[in-house]
Amino acid sequence: MFSDSGQNWKQYRQEESIWAFSGNTNADSVVYYKLQHSIKARFLRFVPLDWNPNGRIGMRIEAYGCTYRSEVVGFDGKSCLIYTLNRKLINTVKDVISLKFKTMQSDGILLHREGQNGDHITMELTKGKLSLLINLGDTKTHPPNAQINITLGSLLDDQHWHSVLIEHFNNQVNFTVDKHTHHFHAKGEFSYLDLDYELSFGGIPVPGKSGTLSRRNFHGCFENIYYNGVNIIDLARRHKSQIYIGNMSFSCLEPKVVPVTFLSSSSFLALRGTSGQDEVFVSFQFRTWNKDGLLLSSKLHQSSGGFLLYLSDGRVKINLHKTGRVLSAGLNNGQWHSVSLSVKRNRISVRVDNDVTSSAHAFIPLQIYSDVFYFGGCPSSGNISECNTSFGGFQGCMRHISIGNKAVDMISIQQNGFGNFSDLQIDLCGITDRCLPNYCEHGGECSQSWNSFHCNCANTGYKGATCHYPIYEQSCEAYKHRGNTSGFYSIDSDGSGPLGPFLVYCNMTDTTWTIIQHNSTNLTRVKSANRENPHTVFFKYSASLDQLQATINLADHCEQELAYYCKKSRLLDKSDGMPLSWWIGRTNETHTYWGGSLPAVQKCACGLEGSCIDSQHYCNCDADRDEWTNDTGFLSYKDHLPVTEIVITDTDRPNSEAAYKLGPLLCRGDRTFWNSASFNTETSYLHFPTFHGEFSADVSFFFKTTASSGVFLENLGIQDFIRIELQSPYEVAFSFDVGNGPSEVIVQSRNSLNDNQWHYVKAERNVKEASLQIDQLPQRSHSAPPDGHIRLQLNSQLFVGGTASRQKRIFGIAKITPGVEPGCPGHCSSYGNLCHNGGKCREKYSGFSCDCTFSAYTGPFCKKEISAYFWTGTSVTYNFQEYYTLAKNSSSHASSFYADMTLAREAITFAFRTTRMPSLLLYVSSFYKEYLSVILTRNGSLQIRYKLDSHQDPDVFSISFKSMADGQPQHVKINREEETLFVEVIPLGVGEKVDYHKKVDKQNAETMKANSQGFVGCLSSVQFNHIAPLKAALHHSSSAPVIVKGRFTESSCGTLTGADSTSSETTHSFADHSGPIDEGKPLANAIRSDSAIIGGVIAVVIFILLCITAIAIRIYKKKGIYSKNEAKGSENEDSAESALKSELSMQNTANENQKEYFF
Structure with missing residues (x-):
């Protein structure tokens, strides 16, 4: 001390x-x-x-x-010292002011200087914090935004010396209080202060110039005041150019104040009262950060109860006979607050901060027993039962303790024992501001108690004890490999760096694009612009330039389309070589090359390709023709992107006009996400410059290995170190030392971590705690000691994959190691589950992709449905490749060859949406008249008909519940394995039942009846084993064996996706039974063995979706199957179909990703 x-x-x-x-x-x-x-x-x-x-x-x-050497001067709160400069008006571009001060008052003016044009500089103590107010400029109105207010320091009213330094050069200002410096740029039109010739210390001599400032003068001492190297106090002592106002002395008087620190919740101070007197008066001052704590207690005379004065949620409360009374609020702000207690003739009065409005009066039936007063708490052996309450003892400082209007001499109590105390520090106030400096990052709000501080990270975009770690991903690529689809996402390009998150659109195709919009994406026409009066447009993006730079640096490639349309408007004046139009990029440099060209060549895309309309020029617009042409292309040099400004100067001639359009900034890839390095020997490692993370740092990476142990990362200092290692196949440890002794955080996994699969590690260390997380396991943390060392000081190189301290390397692969041999294989073993709906994971040189060739879906993860709208008369026929090839050269020999082929199982999935019934949904037939059909019957039930032997009758299965032709999405899965049939319909209605029945149908009348009506509606995600006929018809119609008839339109079908809906599963058997079948219980009755195949002698299989043939229509028209009433029903159905199509159209229009039209 x-x-x-x-x-x-x-x-x-x-x-x-x-x-x-x-x-x-x-x-x-x-x-x-x-x-x-x-x-x-x-x-x-x-x-x-x-x-x-x-x-x-x-x-x-x-x-x-x-x-x-010390030069001091004391102020009594009514004085000030004015230093008169040599000239009446000083315009200076540089000022340096330094001084030290000490005071017990929380408010007061330390320094002030003001000019005639609104310039002023003021340094003021407010609530124990020092504020610097500075204004530059010649404005006469003094707008609020022209003034800068910077606040530093805290608890500066502790009667200890504090140093202040102000350095001003042009508009740059450094403001330092003790060890904390704030650098800022002052506002104003001038680069110098225009101030009067007087500089005032300790107060404002003529109030009114700065009426908004406090008028309270400084009460305390100054030491070693220097202005531009001039010792002001020395000049004042020698009676040079100075003016005295009020009472001032060249000494510093120390007030006789002895503070007391209550270190813990068990601290207390017991002082004797004034026994036998009718009046009791107790007063004291306290300061604390804690919301709760006991301030004062005493026993009631002839009663087992007690009197309590305590803090609760920052408010002073009185507890008398267990009845509380609230006084004041917000008293846990670290400031000194005064409390006075007066008891006389059964009347009690309490006042806080000498405020009449913060006082309370009450009548009590019993006199307070004033033999002993307990401050801050009470001993465990105390005789006041209410003393040991739930809010605990007081932690903070007290001073000016007075009992019976007599000040308590704490030094005497400490030396002679006149009283009793425990766990106190006398003649010392040990309060510290744990929010200074503020270790809460990214705008987190700091709050504190006596022992610790807390960061509120709400709405910051970050998490953790100090709001250090980002909650958003670093790029769209990272979101994609979490399985996310296209949409708007917040990204944080610099991770835990100082830049905040911002909103972008992620287009999740095979290549992931980050799209950043600006404020002017429309085509803009320009006339009447010349060099003296140019047309200038500024582009403002949805992110700051720093955020854009971080995003561009992180990306593999960025581009931005710039289109320039012109009619007698040139880009370059060939006569003098001067540009007539140009654009400015992120670095504020002027560029004269245009879309599709290269930097610094002053050409357009046609100039590089040699395809300009005039070979004498390098841009189409420079041909200066009286007709519209354009120079359009992508700018892709990352250091120049994005475009922030365009200037056009050649549209003021007759018939001269130009137009421009700037697209959004597009970036793809993430240079850090797939970087990897392999460590194959004990001596292999990477080393980098020293890791800097003195107060907060985070490390994250992926790894895969077969080794049982090894060091991932290590950096050493003289004493401090940081290390992350695999200690065993089931354990990862994060160890470090910042001067408090080695600490270790360990995460244990039930599953082995050396399984050659990718595992994620995230370690963070800050001044409050250290944490470690592995994959999705619960995070483990270790709290830092409240008053321990907090700075991590390292000086060696950072070793990755090895260690400098001992021979213990990691064998395997560490992911996200920038710049080292990217392209480590084996991603599908960890990321293969992102490929859905039968998509296959394929390894890439850097990363992986999903192959959707044999899936009915498309998209980066095979999750996007392929759907189509069918109109009356539309059909899609898919010919199996075997028959498609065979039909070109048919023979009896070929027929006998295919007759030996059998198909013992099928897997069929599709979704539909319709209001037409009956309808044929799916029809599969063989070369030998075996078939499978799925139809909607006249009552809307689903019927599945299997004929597996051309010599036997078909088996018919009906699933009956509410009508499935209700215009709602229906998902159907059909799986047959020999004699067992499994059907799943999503969603099913309430109280559904599944009926199985069989009947003779020699002419397949029901199937053909449904076929004759046709299907109108949407079909989606149709798959038969490995065949996806809709996908083939829509995306590969030229190469696939598919025939499309009628109007056929790709559609989203009003978003048919519903795989997450509640489903009902039913398992059937090809048994000779009828009636309901229990769900989930397959019947294993044997089917005729010759019926267990689709066409046991299959030679040709034809997959027909909604096959509507002219022959079938003629047959059923001749037979007159439907009555007139049924015809009327059909009309009603047509109107329902129209409503459905209208609904689908509206939904698709609302979907921003759809670009399709319904006719």
Whole structure:
């Protein structure tokens, strides 16, 4: 501890923590310590904390320092010192002001200087914090935004010296209070301060110039005031150019105030009262950060109860006979607050901060027993039962304790024992502001208690104890490989860096594109622009330039389309070589090359390709023709993107006009996401410059290995270190030392981590805690000690994949190691589950992709449905490849060859949406008249008909519940394995039933009846085994064996996706039974063995979707199957179909990704 006067001690702190050191262990050796930062004091005090190992205590001290010159001046709160400069008006581009001050008052003016044109500089103490108010400029109205207010420091009213330095050069200002510096750029039109010739210290001599400022003068002491190297106090002492106002002395008087620190919730101070007197008066001041704590308690006379005065949620409360009364609020703000208690003739009065409005009066039936008053708490053996309450003891400082209008001498109590106390520090206020400096990052709000601080990270985009780690991904590529689809996402391009997140659109195709919009994407026409009056347009993006730069640097490739349309409007004046139009990029440089060209060549795309309409020019527009042409292309040089400004100057001639259109910024790839390095030997490692993360740092990576242990990462210092390692196949450890001794956070996994699969590691260390997370396992953390070392100081290289301290390397692969041999194989083993609906994961040189060739879906993860709208008369016929090839050269030999082929199982999936019934949904037939058909019957039920033997009758299965022709999405899965049939319909209605029945149908009348009506509606995601006929018809119609008849339109079908809906599963058997079948219980009755195949002698299989043939229509028209009433029903159905198509059209229009039209 150190002090100027031998009292009011201050604890020496190092790295924002109380510093303790080990002394010598014998009488001969010397232990030498060098302070991290110097102190200026006349008295030193050493507090022994523990005995030496030999059980003795004793210490010799030798202090090394230097002389210190001090010039002081004291102010009484009514005075000020005015320094008169040599000239009446000083215009200077540089000012340096330095001083030190000490005070017990929380408010007051320290410095003020003002000019005639609104310039002023003021330094003011407000609530224990120092504010610098500065304004530059010649405005006469003093708008609020022209003034800068910077606040530094806290608890500066502690009667200790605090240093201040103001450095001003042009518009750049450095403001330093103690060790904390804030650099900022001052506002104003001039690069210098225009101020009067007077500089005032301690107050404002003529109030009114700055009426918004506090008028309270400074009460305390200044030391060593310098203005541009001039010692102001020395000039004042020698009666040079200065003016005195009020009472001022060249000395610093120390007030006789002895503060007391209550270190813990068990601390207390017991003082004797004034027994036998009718009146009791107690007063004191306190300061604390805690919301709750006992301030004062005493026993009631002739009663088992007690009187309590305590803090609850920052409010002072009185508890008398268990009845509470609230006084004031917000008293846990670290400021000094006064409390006075008066009891006289059964009447009690409490006042807070001498505020009449914050006072309470009450009548009590019993006199307070004033023998002993307990401050801050009470001993465990105390006789006040209410004293040990749930809100705990007081932690903070008290001073000016008075009982019975008599000040308590705390020094006497400490030396002579007139009273009782526990766990106190006398003549010292140990309160510290744990929110200064503010370790809450990214705008997190800091709040504190006596022992710790807390960061509120709400609405910051970050998480963790200090709001350090981002909650958003770094790129669209990262979102894609979490399985996300196209949409708007917030990205944080620099991760835990200073830049915040911003919104982009991620287009999740095979190549993931990040799309960043700006404020002017429309085609804009320009006339009447020349060099003297150019047309200039500025583009404002949805992100700042720093955020854009971070995104561009992270991407593999970026581009931006720039289209310039012209009619007698040139880009380059060939006569003098000067550009007539140009654009400006992110770096504020002018560029004269245009879309599709290269930097610094002053050409357009046609100039590089040699395809300009006039070979004498390098741009189409430079031909200067009286007709519209254009120079359009993509700008792709990343260092110049994005375009921030376009200037056009050649549209003022007759018939001269131009138009431009700038597209959004497009970026793809993530340079860090797929970077990887392999470590194959014990001596293999990577090393990088020293890792800098003094107060907060995070490390994240993927790894895969077969080794049982190894070091992932290590960086050493003289004493400090940081290390992440695989300690065993089931355990990863994050260890470090910041000066408090080695600490370790361990995460254990039930599954082995050396399984050659990718595993994710995220480690974070900040001043509050260290944490470690592996994959999706619960995060483990280790809290930092409240007053320990917090700075991580490293000086060696950062080793990745190995260690400098011991031979223990990691064998395997570390992912996200920038710049080292990208393209490690084996991604499908970890990411293959992202490929859905039968898509196959394919390894790529860098990453993976999903192959949707044999899936009815498309998209980057085979999740996008392929759907089509069918109109009356539309059909899609898919010929199996075997028959398609065979039909070209048919023979009896070929027929006998295919007759030996059998098909013992099918897997069929599709979705539909219709209001037409009956309808044929699917028809599969063989070369030998075996077939499978799926139809909607006249009542809307689903009917599946299997004929597996041309000589036998078909088996018919009906699934009956509410009509499936209700215009709602229906998903159907059919799986047959020999004699067992499994059917799943999503969604099913309430109270559904599944009927199985069989009947003779020699002419297949029901199928042909449904076929004759045709199908109108949407079909989606149709798949038969590995065949996807809709996909073939829509995307590969030229190469696939598919025939399309009628109007056939690709459609989203009003979003048919419903795989997550509640489903009902039914398993059937080809048994000779009828009636309901229990769900989930397959019947294993044997079917005729010759019916267990589709066409046991299959030679040709034809997959027909909604096959509507002219022959079938003629047959059923001749037979007159449908009555007139049924015809009327059909008309009603047609109107329902129209409503459905209208609904689908509206839904598709609302979908921003759809570009399709319904006719």
